[in-house]
Amino acid sequence: MAKKIQTAITPTRTEDYSEWYQQVVRASDMAEHSPVRGCMVIKPWGYALWENIQRSLDDMFKETGVTNAYFPLFIPLSFLEKEAEHVEGFAKECAVVTHHRLEQGPEGGLVPAGKLAEPLVVRPTSETIIGDSFSRWVSSYRDLPLLINQWCNVVRWEMRTRIFLRTSEFLWQEGHTVHATAEEAIARTGQMLDIYADLAEEYLAVPVIRGRKTPSERFPGAVDTLCIEAMMQDRKALQAGTSHFLGQNFATASGIKFQNAQEAEEYAWTTSWGASTRLIGGLIMTHGDDDGIIMPPRVAPSHVVLLPIARKAEERAAVMEYTENLARALRDTWYHHTRLRVEIDDRDIGGARGWEWIKKGIPLRVEIGPRDIAANSVFVARRDKPHREKTSVRRDQFVSGITALLDDIQKNLFSRAADYRKAHTVTIDDRDGFYAFFTPENAEKPEIHGGFVRAHWCESAECEAKIKEDLQVTIRCIPFDSPDEDGRCICCGKPSPRRVIFAKAY
């Protein structure tokens, strides 16, 4: 009988993936549910990860000429109504402010008072309120392109929420650009998608597929929606960033016009693009294991924790001195434009100390005891390896080699995820095989199914809808690297020009 390996997270991924996720969020101390319906509290360890993601993205945006600005939280109802598809897409799930003060009610408690003439919607996205400013900022082709980004909170009222993945309030950035030509706006849409893909792959170590959404999955009001899609460890897809070419739809709705070089007035072409705290959920579900989260070094809140071990009181001073000395040397070390972030944990709480850092996913744990000091070495554990695998390394070698070690962890996480995705992505050409692939082997664990399928699709909304209804499977994207190839639609058998990616999704 196989001995069950002890894990820090109960249940494990295979036992109950969904509950495993919630337990990892809790055990890693990244976030918690709040008493406010559907809203989360992002705790310091989770927020530090978000700050690193923000900083990385923000730098990349600015390198392309984007600047940050800030627009109102509230959107007048009449603004939202300017674009018909847009309001249709967001009206069903928004927080509505109707009053501007509280006063004593007839039964003693406070009640809303000061009714507003026009209700205000808490922004679910800001195309319409930003479009209003842009209509004033743009008057000539000389004002273009206009490249603006905003970091903020948004609210989309959700009935079924899950921390980081789907919450009523979340943090994100939304970029909004204005261009003189469709070509330039389309190029910008692609450029920003590439930045999201770089963030995902280079920083989060999450491999993604770049592609285009089908018309039914587009952002409400967009002409074209590009996206990056990642595979989670339950083989479901997670959309990790989207970039929209809005054509002249929002420019027309908001009156964003400019005089061209020939002094004729034209409507401008706009784009918008966003990524959110959802990325954190994707990171957890890509790299987490049955011991907790694993932080990719490029965005880890901290890179390394030093764990001094002094069993006898008289050893303590020497161990602490050696530890603090090592911390200084490490903090002086640069790793990809930032100094190494180093924790010292000298709490006297026994084995719980190491496990806490394993659950939090810090890339490197370093134990330092009297024997290590005598040998001028340290005992190093990588979070991407089994937790008992620890190596004694000479101190100087550790310090000089730590950035290479972190890069190796980063690379290893990425290739593990890429291998996993490859192992669970198949090409299917027959309808029965397709249906079987998405049917769970075990009815009690509907989450365990095949993965991603590259299959042909006739481009009809009907086939797309039928598959969604039958299997809860959607077309995640039409990948950019999908070659033209004659085939037959997996659903109706009619001709198809290329394969698309089908999957269950978050």
Next chain:
Amino acid sequence: MAKKIQTAITPTRTEDYSEWYQQVVRASDMAEHSPVRGCMVIKPWGYALWENIQRSLDDMFKETGVTNAYFPLFIPLSFLEKEAEHVEGFAKECAVVTHHRLEQGPEGGLVPAGKLAEPLVVRPTSETIIGDSFSRWVSSYRDLPLLINQWCNVVRWEMRTRIFLRTSEFLWQEGHTVHATAEEAIARTGQMLDIYADLAEEYLAVPVIRGRKTPSERFPGAVDTLCIEAMMQDRKALQAGTSHFLGQNFATASGIKFQNAQEAEEYAWTTSWGASTRLIGGLIMTHGDDDGIIMPPRVAPSHVVLLPIARKAEERAAVMEYTENLARALRDTWYHHTRLRVEIDDRDIGGARGWEWIKKGIPLRVEIGPRDIAANSVFVARRDKPHREKTSVRRDQFVSGITALLDDIQKNLFSRAADYRKAHTVTIDDRDGFYAFFTPENAEKPEIHGGFVRAHWCESAECEAKIKEDLQVTIRCIPFDSPDEDGRCICCGKPSPRRVIFAKAY
């Protein structure tokens, strides 16, 4: 007859200070009013300033062990009601969410639907919602101190708004800490006030008075409120940051309890402290002149603009090459832990180009023409000097001396402001003199009055209220550096232990 000097801003400060402020905000392109009542749009030049303020403060916070986190935008009404003084202070001006979707109304337009069982208040400040989390995070003295900060937006419904100074929505940070003892919480309250004072003086070049609010001016629910107060150029005071010792009031209201080392349960001691985009208004009113804003170099969105001048087409290539070369050399230069931020403005718009940068307040303008290139020199103008004062400097000398030059501008702005405050701060001991000091010389310009007064006060709320009613003058603070000194209350003549600062205020 004196010739009127041409200024970029109309009206000037002496003609109409309040309108001058609005015009500087507009001319510097920092922000604009939005169509949403009381909300502002912070434009890129204003937001970049805010980003620099944020970065500076955030680094200072983190050096003291504070970490960032994020809490919900919405506060259930029942939470706000937990602390009686607190809800009293904020109920009259808050945005209330009552519905969670929109649907077609009987007359065709969308109307609020999905009424919430309990209204949600958009956070005016987060003591109560953060207190709820803290009550779960703290259980033992080992969990203390807990040092948390949040960067976010808050909403306080304002009827009379002014960009940056008083808006319904504004951006800020709010720090919240929990301690095992009153002493430690009191020390932290002072420590954070010192950080605000450092930010104001070292970064914003705004001299401030550190002190304590009178009971009637305290934060609703606080035991003690510390503040920094600055003098604007209309001699009114602006509160630029506050730090509150909350005693056990909010810990009791939210149930933040811990087990002490003796295993007895106690309520914890908390603090909160905040600074907001209001600082930008204070910066404008401290340093702005009749040509626009002047950006202190330590927080300037950009440090220097290069203005290539090529009157003939054939000169253009050489001038641009020289300019770009210089920009590279400057961008490689470090100034207080950041690289120099350099703009190149090669637009062909004549004299408007230079004036635009003057109005935006960039610390240094550098003109580069063929003659300068021939002499290997540049033509430099400092924003803190009259706009016609330009100096020819050898290129190498300019590059090697630019950080000293920026430091000199920073220092000059601070000393000008300190001199101004000194010139308009007086000690008054007689009631008639006090009343005369605060009475405008010209009834048509009520904004022009004396300034700050150091006067005695008997510590009664009645005298404080009487002066406020008679003169619209309040006690800005009881300064920390006010020595014990027997005196007579400026209002009632009764004994007073020390002088306080009286002023009109924003």
